Amino acid sequence: MKSFELKYGCNPNQKPASIFVNDGRDLPVEILNGRPGYINFMDALNSWQLVRELKEVTGLPSAASFKHVSPAGAAVGLPLSDIDRQMYFVKPELDPSPLACAYIRARGADRLCSYGDWAALSDICDVTVAKYMMPEVSDGIIAPGYTEEALALLKTKKKGNYNIIQIDPSYVPQPVEHKDVFGITFEQGRNNYKIDASLLENVVTDNKTLTDQAKIDMIVSLITLKYTQSNSVCYVKNGQAIGVGAGQQSRIHCTRLAGSKADNWYLRQHPQVLNLPFVDKIRRADRDNAIDVYISDEYEDVLAEGTWQNIFKEKPAVLTAEEKKAWIATQTDVTVGSDAFFPFGDNVERAHKSGVRFIVQPGGSIRDDNVIETCNKYDIAMAFTGMRLFHH
Numbered sequence: 001m002k003s004f005e006l007k008y009g010c011n012p013n014q015k016p017a018s019i020f021v022n023d024g025r026d027l028p029v030e031i032l033n034g035r036p037g038y039i040n041f042m043d044a045l046n047s048w049q050l051v052r053e054l055k056e057v058t059g060l061p062s063a064a065s066f067k068h069v070s071p072a073g074a075a076v077g078l079p080l081s082d083i084d085r086q087m088y089f090v091k092p093e094l095d096p097s098p099l100a101c102a103y104i105r106a107r108g109a110d111r112l113c114s115y116g117d118w119a120a121l122s123d124i125c126d127v128t129v130a131k132y133m134m135p136e137v138s139d140g141i142i143a144p145g146y147t148e149e150a151l152a153l154l155k156t157k158k159k160g161n162y163n164i165i166q167i168d169p170s171y172v173p174q175p176v177e178h179k180d181v182f183g184i185t186f187e188q189g190r191n192n193y194k195i196d197a198s199l200l201e202n203v204v205t206d207n208k209t210l211t212d213q214a215k216i217d218m219i220v221s222l223i224t225l226k227y228t229q230s231n232s233v234c235y236v237k238n239g240q241a242i243g244v245g246a247g248q249q250s251r252i253h254c255t256r257l258a259g260s261k262a263d264n265w266y267l268r269q270h271p272q273v274l275n276l277p278f279v280d281k282i283r284r285a286d287r288d289n290a291i292d293v294y295i296s297d298e299y300e301d302v303l304a305e306g307t308w309q310n311i312f313k314e315k316p317a318v319l320t321a322e323e324k325k326a327w328i329a330t331q332t333d334v335t336v337g338s339d340a341f342f343p344f345g346d347n348v349e350r351a352h353k354s355g356v357r358f359i360v361q362p363g364g365s366i367r368d369d370n371v372i373e374t375c376n377k378y379d380i381a382m383a384f385t386g387m388r389l390f391h392h
Contacts, residue, residue, distance in 0.1 A: 002026060002027065004018060004019050005017070005018045007035070023174055028167055029142075029167050030166045032146070032155075033154070034140060034158075034162055039069070040118060043069055043140075044118055045142075046066065047118055047119075047227070050224065052122055053226070054074065054122065055123070061098045062122040063075060063077070063103035063107075063119065063120060063121050064120045065117040065119060065120075066119075067113055067118070070228045070244065071224055071228055072106075072107075072117060073105070073109030074220065074224045075102050075240040076239040077098030077101045078098075078101060086274055087268050087274060088108035096132065099122070099125070099126060103119060103129055103132065103133070109240060110261055111292075115137050115285060115288070116137050116139055118138070118140050118142070119133065119141040121141070122143075124147060125145070125150045125151075126147050127147060133154070134157060137284070137285065140165065142167055143167070144167055144169040145166060191389075193226075195219060195222045199222070202386070204383070205372055207381040209381055210381055210383070217236040217238070218236075218335055218337060220236045220335075221335055221337025222337050222389065225338070225389045225391075226391060228244060228391060229392065231247070232245060232247070233245045233339070235259065235334055236336075242265040243265060245259075252346055262334065267327060270319065272323075273291060273319070277314050282311065290312075294319065331354060333357050334355045335358040337359075338361040340389075341365040342371045343367060344367060348371060348378070349374060352380065358381050358382070359380055361382070362388050
């Protein structure tokens, strides 16, 4: 297939729309089901690059959950804990493969942002991935292949209209890429910069200890940032992005946004949240939204008289600001990555509040000494990579 005609572009008024390889080769994708749109393909191709690279570097099955050309979550296929299974609503009878664990963790990082996501898998999609995905609201999936059972199941999703794309894993794009803006063509070399453990050798803080897990988490953060709309900051723990701040004009706002998502991820593990008494047959989206509101400052919106009865079997106690602060203070061993240098120590101060012990960033600010000093104050280990990872 040389080209594929799309219904429209980013918006319904943007026609005609199509995709093709500009060097005349066949498209490296096969549409197995549905009719993906312009933004679907943008998500699919960006997310595929992320999971392919993450698998290449870590050797672990990898997955991503994309929305609007940035990851809501990304993860490698480490085993799920009992708390993971509970907070990600994994059915007791499901025995997830490592690849399924990767997607469950990727989608679970920020369930609100992952609502209606595009899923990407580094390996052949198996039936345990498909079984977990079936009740979730998702627009489509891209993978290098599908087992017969997984494909048959996914084809029944969305009344048979679920978008399923298979990509040729051997496809290599041209080294120079182009983009049109206002009728003017931009040309640049693709960002083929290799991200691996060798980037982590320049540890500039007093604390120079990077655990093996921290190194994996730094790589997860950097590869996630490489395919996230800039400016961007990514918090990672145990091989899973737990907070992504994308497309902000200010570095500190990236750090705050990603940090607040990381805090919410951890608050969802609070026993009081895990044991919320939801009414039977509550819709998944309503449940996820109720959890998000319950742990926020707007908790009264779900606990108000006449409202809580539609959500809970009994009215839950308020999770107070003091209780939330105390719980977040127990978070530790979090890694933060930044796609460009931290210009001020305030980013470190904010990251520290979310349990950050490791930071990886390009370095090169005229205030690097202040950033390093702030890290030393909290015994944070920080590595400078020397490489910016802007993505637009």
